[in-house]
Amino acid sequence: MAVQPSSSAVRALSLEYRGLQDEPVEGFCVKLLNEDNLFEWEVAIFGPPDTLYQGGYFKAHVKFPPDYPYSPPSVRFLTKVWHPNVYENGDLCISILHPPVDDPQSGELPCERWNPTQNVRTVLLSVISLLNEPNTYSPANVDASVMYRRWRDSKGKDKEYENIIRKQVLSSRGEAERDGVVVPLTQEDYCIKTKVKPDAEPVDMYDFYDDDYDIDDDDDGDDDDDELSENGEAWVGVTEIDDGDDSGNGES
Amino acid sequence: MKVRIKGWTGVATWRWVANDDSCGICRMPFDGCCSDCRLPGDDCPLVWGCCSHCFHIHCIMKWLQSQQLHQQCPMCRQEWKFKE
Numbered sequence: 001m002a003v004q005p006s007s008s009a010v011r012a013l014s015l016e017y018r019g020l021q022d023e024p025v026e027g028f029c030v031k032l033l034n035e036d037n038l039f040e041w042e043v044a045i046f047g048p049p050d051t052l053y054q055g056g057y058f059k060a061h062v063k064f065p066p067d068y069p070y071s072p073p074s075v076r077f078l079t080k081v082w083h084p085n086v087y088e089n090g091d092l093c094i095s096i097l098h099p100p101v102d103d104p105q106s107g108e109l110p111c112e113r114w115n116p117t118q119n120v121r122t123v124l125l126s127v128i129s130l131l132n133e134p135n136t137y138s139p140a141n142v143d144a145s146v147m148y149r150r151w152r153d154s155k156g157k158d159k160e161y162e163n164i165i166r167k168q169v170l171s172s173r174g175e176a177e178r179d180g181v182v183v184p185l186t187q188e189d190y191c192i193k194t195k196v197k198p199d200a201e202p203v204d205m206y207d208f209y210d211d212d213y214d215i216d217d218d219d220d221g222d223d224d225d226d227e228l229s230e231n232g233e234a235w236v237g238v239t240e241i242d243d244g245d246d247s248g249n250g251e252s
Numbered sequence: 253m254k255v256r257i258k259g260w261t262g263v264a265t266w267r268w269v270a271n272d273d274s275c276g277i278c279r280m281p282f283d284g285c286c287s288d289c290r291l292p293g294d295d296c297p298l299v300w301g302c303c304s305h306c307f308h309i310h311c312i313m314k315w316l317q318s319q320q321l322h323q324q325c326p327m328c329r330q331e332w333k334f335k336e
Contacts, residue, residue: 006287100319119279
């Protein structure tokens with residue numbers, strides 16, 4: 001790596017990663033590509049129900065720059081995705097991942113661009129909504145864009161686009177099966193009910209003084225800084241497969 | 253029983269009064285400091301914009317300095333102006 005990652009990037013990423021483990025967000029799951037490296041994540045996006053993408057399982061690599069969150073991550077699909085805003089090589093083109101430089105050519109407003117309060121969650125939610133609502137003003141895949149518009153303008157009569165997507169969704173389910181993941185198919189399953197944590201503890205004033213007063217009840221073991229590697233392996237927000245019940249025909 | 257106080261030590265606590273718990277840029281608690289600092293408080297103060305959003309001063313400065321054209325609040329994208 002050319003630039004040494006800043007400690008603030010490491011902190012921000014480990015906070016985000018842990019946050020996503022504690023409170024998974026609907027529609028995707030994340031894991032580290034390699035336990036020792038917080039800067040490369042593998043994410044799996046679930047196709048939203050009631051869209052062409054329903055049941056789809058789209059894997060992508062998310063790479064974070066050394067100065068994250070001041071600069072945006074990049075997203076590259078590993079799963080084949082025929083989409084107006086995805087390049088042939090899988091690179092995703094979405095305004096939220098572009099730095100807010102003034103570029104009138106792009107047709108993107110600076111206000112739609114990256115800023116440091118964006119995070120993995122907001123990015124992936126944008127990606128999920130982009131799936132079903134492509135941006136045809138600045139297509140990364142012109143053929144897909146033309147085909148999509150034909151499908152949309154014919155109100156679904158021209159099925160070429162739809163057929164390709166359905167085929168890709170079908171073949172992505174084989175991948176989900178290999179990963180032991182059940183892709184949620186209904187709105188209900190898709191939306192994880194966020195459970196309220198029983199011990200949403202306020203800032204404990206005790207912590208401030210622990211150092212000063214040497215109160216020796218320090219064995220409650222709440223040094224939660226090192227838990228990352230323990231869980232680094234696990235997918236977050238995944239329903240475990242129990243058997244291959246809707247495995248179906250994972251061909252393409 | 254008579255008690256004679258020979259001495260006493262005052263203890264005070266402080267907190268930032270912000271409308272959030274943590275900085276939207278570095279994601280660290282406001283009562284702590286930004287990721288580049290060691291001590292919270294005067295060394296790593298909070299600043300407010302006219303839009304009422306607040307950040308660690310180091311975090312917002314770093315962001316504003318990287319923006320040549322539009323100095324916007326990263327939260328609400330209004331033009332960033334320091335609140336007096």
